[in-house]
Amino acid sequence: MKYVQGEILTTDGFITGYISFEENQGVFEVRKGVPPEKPIVKGFILPTFVNAHIHIGDSFIRDKHLKLPCNVKDLVAPPYGLKHRLLKEASEQEILEGIQMSLGEMTNSGTSCFCDFREGGLIGIFQLRKAMKNSSVDSVILSRPSQMTYEKEELDRLLQNSNGVGLSSISDWEPAEIEKISKHVRKKKKLFALHASEVVRENIDRILDLRPNLLIHMIAATKADLDRVNDANIPIVVCPRSYAFFHLKNNLALMKKTGVTILLGTDNAMINTPDVGEEVRFLHNTGLFSLEELLTKVTYTPRKALNLDDCIQGRDLSEKFIVLERDSLKPLYVSK
Template structure:
């Protein structure tokens, strides 16, 4: 199939004629034309917690009380039936698949038990990058070995939630095994960025309370930061994307806890645009920002303008439209 399209090709957004076969770009000729389509890679949800999908109502409270150790979420997970948790996970996975999400990164609580539940929920239609965590704050070599052998890596909550020696041990073991290590950082309060970077994380999550100097250090280290605007808004935080852009931080988008926000990356892209993120940057954050961690071949999405629709920025369409099927061919 040959089409005229705006397309991200060889690191830049261009326009021209694209030759596509079996969901792959075979050839591209850059031309000064008015394309009918916008061609993007499939969406990626870079940060989820779908284990809490079964929780349909949450109290209006702070981050620590809601999702911290011993908080509302942990109590709900500990008291829930495995079948209930599994059903909620599958619902979230189906929603992401309907939205053409090609991969998601899940921070899986509850140790080995939590890992085994989500592995039952996965299917072949979408790549799941499962980042587990130990069941408690005491280092258990056998548990860590099992988690790392059966997942993509470790995703911890925050350096504020653990003893520094424990975190360091977990991070070292994860890197020794060649797995992904990630951690939430400076979400509720500013945290020690030097200690965090010493852990050699592959990516960070949130960074709302980071200083500009913190962000510059993260940028120099080449570490992406995943931001979840809807979850942040629930806790009263408006993400200032201009700070990330100004400090040259690579941004990815995620949806965070499913009990707070359904795992729709298009809704995150939409809100990001209204919070000041340029449509092209929002599209990058929702599609290609985490490609280095993915194994499966990329999928492609086509968006077509509506009848008579003329826009100066063609990338507004996939960013602004919330309906899952709107504009997708």
């Protein structure tokens, strides 16, 4: 039997105690007090991380060490942003190796599930599944039509092979097309997610009319917008390191005030490592949220918000857990 000791994050906050476990066989006991033998590590003990927003397909670009434009439109906006040109030029092998690099980084940093905004239509989904074949990380795949139009048959096939649809913002779309897509996704009872109000504020009525299950960013939204999102019970994923890269102002203090459900994501894998723990460390330095709040946002909250029952077996501390070093918040131990 092995032991880890420290502050254990539960849905009711931290408790001080220890976990006894057998490697590869899961957790046996979570207990208060002191373990009967010397623990292998001491620190903050919590369920594995969930990265609530990533575009893992562009990981290969990070490996090129290019000087990337710090401007959302030039870098990532479809269809002409640099990322989309590089994706078009890349070989499948290059893309797969990039995804596998990110999967390895997630495993090592204690992330057990990620929600991917899969670009490139059906081919994009198959590429991700191929790259994930031997990986222990789980995914929620939100796919995207290959063109900026609604095609019924294509959408049916996308939804058969993914957990839902994740689109760029309403500003990129013809209103009629995006409305048809959201209606179709809802009818099939799959997830509909959308980037919204990242650089400029977008019309909240148009966003909410699409009845999204999940919104990404909303950092240019007003308090009234956030209140309405909160009333509609829609979680928002924020990606703080990405905002720093693009020099974007954020409204996280306002979000906190409105009480909207916040999840954390790492966004474009070409810019940031897929380690959502980095977002926690980044935000922890701002002092805006307590450590308990931040760690809950990357463990229990996303599992609930994304309804991860069918994605994650170890939903709580019953199977997989990680131990973070108390000062650096870096993983000391990741259970297998």
